[in-house]
Amino acid sequence: MTVHDELEKFYTTQCDEASRLGSSLKGRLELARVRELLCRYLPEPPASVADIGGGPGIHAQWLQADGYQVELLDPVARHVEQATAAGLNAVLGDARTLPWESEQFDAAFLAGPMYHLVDASDRRTALREAVRVTKYGGFVAVVAINRSANLIGSSVANNLLARRNVVTEILRDGFSAGNDRLAQATYHTVAQLRSELMGAGLRAVSVHGLTGPGGWLTVMIDSHYNGLPLPDSLREPDPLHTALECARLADRHPDMVQASSLLFGIGQRD
Numbered sequence: 001m002t003v004h005d006e007l008e009k010f011y012t013t014q015c016d017e018a019s020r021l022g023s024s025l026k027g028r029l030e031l032a033r034v035r036e037l038l039c040r041y042l043p044e045p046p047a048s049v050a051d052i053g054g055g056p057g058i059h060a061q062w063l064q065a066d067g068y069q070v071e072l073l074d075p076v077a078r079h080v081e082q083a084t085a086a087g088l089n090a091v092l093g094d095a096r097t098l099p100w101e102s103e104q105f106d107a108a109f110l111a112g113p114m115y116h117l118v119d120a121s122d123r124r125t126a127l128r129e130a131v132r133v134t135k136y137g138g139f140v141a142v143v144a145i146n147r148s149a150n151l152i153g154s155s156v157a158n159n160l161l162a163r164r165n166v167v168t169e170i171l172r173d174g175f176s177a178g179n180d181r182l183a184q185a186t187y188h189t190v191a192q193l194r195s196e197l198m199g200a201g202l203r204a205v206s207v208h209g210l211t212g213p214g215g216w217l218t219v220m221i222d223s224h225y226n227g228l229p230l231p232d233s234l235r236e237p238d239p240l241h242t243a244l245e246c247a248r249l250a251d252r253h254p255d256m257v258q259a260s261s262l263l264f265g266i267g268q269r270d
């Protein structure tokens with residue numbers, strides 16, 4: 001099975017990416033924080049944004065509604081069809097060989113390729129491509145998954161004992177062939193993500209905690225309540241607001257990035 005076949009199968013039969021960010025508390029936190037962090041760095045609309053690995057276009061839709069000119073690329077046919085049906089410009093393709101001109105965009109966003117490309121050389125190629133299509137001074141932003149996410153997430157969900165071998169491999173290698181949670185995924189340390197972004201020639205690199213320490217509250221609620229009625233203490237105040245405030249407070253303290261399951265890395269083309 002090729003890399004793309006595996007992704008196609010995962011996103012067609014196992015994961016409904018079109019509903020992921022709206023159907024769980026953790027997904028809603030991720031959506032809100034991507035929006036918050038991207039908007040902190042993007043130039044004003046109508047700047048152009050390449051959404052590389054944009055899936056069905058959940059982020060591309062709010063970007064386009066805000067006035068950005070968005071081009072989306074994804075290797076999964078279902079995603080490209082869904083994005084096109086949502087009124088986006090979307091093409092089938094791979095982050096390692098972008099179909100666009102050099103310096104075509106004001107910014108590039110990769111939420112997918114950094115964790116789905118398991119070989120470091122492939123991630124290097126994808127980052128170089130993202131840098132190539134971005135104008136000088138423009139931003140390249142990525143989402144990666146923290147190496148510790150499976151250890152902490154499995155403990156919070158209380159299934160660490162069943163997943164112990166997979167978690168042990170991920171902590172050691174950043175990858176596990178037995179990982180059934182996500183198709184071919186790699187997990188970054190914070191230092192590794194920073195080094196990969198700097199290695200692609202980006203300057204002023206920052207790594208933010210995307211979901212922040214309060215993201216674990218959303219994981220706990222999603223995994224233990226999953227549609228069940230919540231006790232009062234988990235309804236008021238809204239746990240999404242708690243998690244968002246936690247991520248914002250932690251953002252002021254760079255060491256706290258280690259406590260976030262998702263990482264948001266960004267740098268500027270030199």
Ligand SMILES: C[S@@+](CC[C@H](N)C(=O)[O-])C[C@H]1O[C@@H](n2cnc3c(N)ncnc32)[C@H](O)[C@@H]1O
Pocket residue numbers: 007011017021052053054055056057058059073074075076079093094095096110111112113116117
């Ligand atoms: C979890 S989804 C995220 C979708 C969207 N970016 C978001 O954040 O909501 C990961 C996406 O990365 C895409 N992807 C994986 N490998 C890729 C590659 N080599 N080039 C481009 N996209 C890729 C997948 O097809 C999938 O749509």
